[in-house]
Amino acid sequence: MQNIEQLKNSALELVQNSTDVKQLDEVRVKFLGKNGEITSILKTLGKLAPEERKTVAQTTNEAKNAVFAAIEAKKAELELAALEEKLATEKLDITLPETPYNLGKRHPVSFVIEELETIFAKLGFSVASANEIENEHFNFTALNIPAEHPARQDHDTFYFNDFEEFNGEKQRKLLRTQTSNTQIHAMQAKGAPLRIIAPGRVYRCDSDLTHTPQFHQIEGIALDKDITFSHLKGVLQVFLSQYFERDVKLRFRPSYFPFTEPGTEVDIECVFCEGKGCRVCKKTGFIEVLGAGMVHENVLAAGGIDSKEFQGFAFGVGVERLAMLKYGINDLRMFFDSQTEFMKHFGKNL
Ligand code: DAH
Numbered sequence: 001m002q003n004i005e006q007l008k009n010s011a012l013e014l015v016q017n018s019t020d021v022k023q024l025d026e027v028r029v030k031f032l033g034k035n036g037e038i039t040s041i042l043k044t045l046g047k048l049a050p051e052e053r054k055t056v057a058q059t060t061n062e063a064k065n066a067v068f069a070a071i072e073a074k075k076a077e078l079e080l081a082a083l084e085e086k087l088a089t090e091k092l093d094i095t096l097p098e099t100p101y102n103l104g105k106r107h108p109v110s111f112v113i114e115e116l117e118t119i120f121a122k123l124g125f126s127v128a129s130a131n132e133i134e135n136e137h138f139n140f141t142a143l144n145i146p147a148e149h150p151a152r153q154d155h156d157t158f159y160f161n162d163f164e165e166f167n168g169e170k171q172r173k174l175l176r177t178q179t180s181n182t183q184i185h186a187m188q189a190k191g192a193p194l195r196i197i198a199p200g201r202v203y204r205c206d207s208d209l210t211h212t213p214q215f216h217q218i219e220g221i222a223l224d225k226d227i228t229f230s231h232l233k234g235v236l237q238v239f240l241s242q243y244f245e246r247d248v249k250l251r252f253r254p255s256y257f258p259f260t261e262p263g264t265e266v267d268i269e270c271v272f273c274e275g276k277g278c279r280v281c282k283k284t285g286f287i288e289v290l291g292a293g294m295v296h297e298n299v300l301a302a303g304g305i306d307s308k309e310f311q312g313f314a315f316g317v318g319v320e321r322l323a324m325l326k327y328g329i330n331d332l333r334m335f336f337d338s339q340t341e342f343m344k345h346f347g348k349n350l
Helices: 002-017 021-032 037-043 050-089 108-122 181-190 229-244 297-302 319-327 332-336 340-346
Strands: 133-135 159-166 169-175 194-203 214-224 250-255 260-269 286-295 311-318
Touching: 002 021, 002 037, 002 050, 021 037, 021 050, 037 050, 108 194, 108 214, 108 229, 108 319, 133 159, 181 194, 181 214, 181 297, 214 229, 214 319, 214 332, 229 250, 229 260, 229 286, 229 311, 229 319, 250 286, 286 297, 286 319, 311 319, 319 332, 332 340
Parallel strands: none
Antiparallel strands: 133 169, 159 169, 194 214, 214 311, 250 260, 260 286, 286 311
């Protein structure tokens, strides 16, 4: 009995002196394990006299329970201390790696317009805009294309069924076929001198390999007291050279646009073969890029400008066309297909 009491006390002491869970477990095995010092006593009970057996069993069990309880309590104490120590000293990195987030990219139409706005800003042009839903007056009549003029048929126009009252006449509403309507609005709003570009969407009822029913143009107009065709040539030379990032060679061909006099189509030396002649330029060495001219006096009049005092030039250029030539995009329809692959390849990072 004394022995048991001693065993218990030495076990409790070892428990108290344990400084980590591993040591504690060694104490458990030593006393309470399968062949532990306390456990072994229980195995010898059979050899004892019956009256002795009962008290020894009871004392041993009490010792066993006491040691077990002490181990459990010490274990909890040690674990708590270990946790507190860890919390006090360990620097936890609780930041998560960022979840991949697809920001998307800038569409070529958007960033080409921005590139052009930047170039023209340096030339003193500000940016204007006008409605895409127009009436016949601004899209045609004011641009010197009267009602019965065959040029109206050159544009495959989307007409609305509605009309609106304008200048005392009923004007049919339509989706503008060209950004040239901004010329009139800008002249009426700002007068002369004037120097603006106007990027925007235009619509034509036309859909095939090289035409989409909606596309983008940039219109430009400059009016002042002594503007000549040379200014037009100079501005286009700077604009196209800066845009294509090289000294492009221009070719001016006489052409007819009712809102100009004279009118011209402007070609650049082919950017693919440098004028040698290839499939893209159809062996001509030149590619048409825009229409331009000196603003017709009837157009100035429609804009409320006195053509005896002010004159100037205007031009209109297709945004997708410029993007295709600079970035090697070979199918116009890709601009509007909403294919993520197209954007991954041709889009610009934000
Ligand atoms: N509006 C014409 C078109 O869509 C392009 C154009 C030609 C605009 C000559 C102009 C210009 O301002 O002067 O084809």
